[in-house]
Amino acid sequence: MSPTRLSTVVLDAHDAHALADFYARLLGFVVRAEEPDWVLIGPPGGGTGLSFQTEPAYVPPVWPTRKPGDQQMMLHLDIEVDDLESETARAMAEGATLAEYQPQDDVRVLFDPAGHPFCLWTQPSQ
Structure with a gap:
C-alpha cells in the first residue's frame, strides 16, 4: 500500500485566479498549475499548497x-x-x-x- 499525502486544500471563490494571486503575494507562494477555473499555488521549495476553484454560486461565510x-x-x-x-x-x-x-x-x-x-x-x- 502506498502512503497518502495531503497535497492541497481547495478554496472556492468567484474568481480563482484573483484569490490565488492574493495568497501567492501574502505567503510568497508560486503558481504550480492552472486551468481556466482552477489554480494551484505552493511554496517555491515544495510542500503542501493551496488550490482555488471558480464557483459562480460561491457565498462567503459569516x-x-x-x-x-x-x-x-x-x-x-x-x-x-x-x-x-x-x-x-x-x-x-x-x-x-x-x-x-x-x-x-x-x-x-x-x-x-x-x-x-x-x-x-x-x-x-x-
Missing part, C-alpha cells in the same frame, strides 16, 4: 455566525507570523479586511478578498 441559516465557516487558514502588527498591516495592504470581532490578543482574524476568514497568529511571549 464569521462569527450570527444566526441560524447563515453560511457557516467550513475551515480557516492559520498563518504563523513573527510580527503580528506588521503582518496584519501587510495583509490588509494586499487586500485583506480585518474582522470586527477579535477573540484573542495573539491572533488577528482577517477576511481574504473572497470573504474566507483566516488567522494570523504569533507565539505568545514567554
Whole structure:
C-alpha cells in the first residue's frame, strides 16, 4: 500500500485566479498549475499548497455566525507570523479586511478578498 499525502486544500471563490494571486503575494507562494477555473499555488521549495476553484454560486461565510441559516465557516487558514502588527498591516495592504470581532490578543482574524476568514497568529511571549 502506498502512503497518502495531503497535497492541497481547495478554496472556492468567484474568481480563482484573483484569490490565488492574493495568497501567492501574502505567503510568497508560486503558481504550480492552472486551468481556466482552477489554480494551484505552493511554496517555491515544495510542500503542501493551496488550490482555488471558480464557483459562480460561491457565498462567503459569516464569521462569527450570527444566526441560524447563515453560511457557516467550513475551515480557516492559520498563518504563523513573527510580527503580528506588521503582518496584519501587510495583509490588509494586499487586500485583506480585518474582522470586527477579535477573540484573542495573539491572533488577528482577517477576511481574504473572497470573504474566507483566516488567522494570523504569533507565539505568545514567554
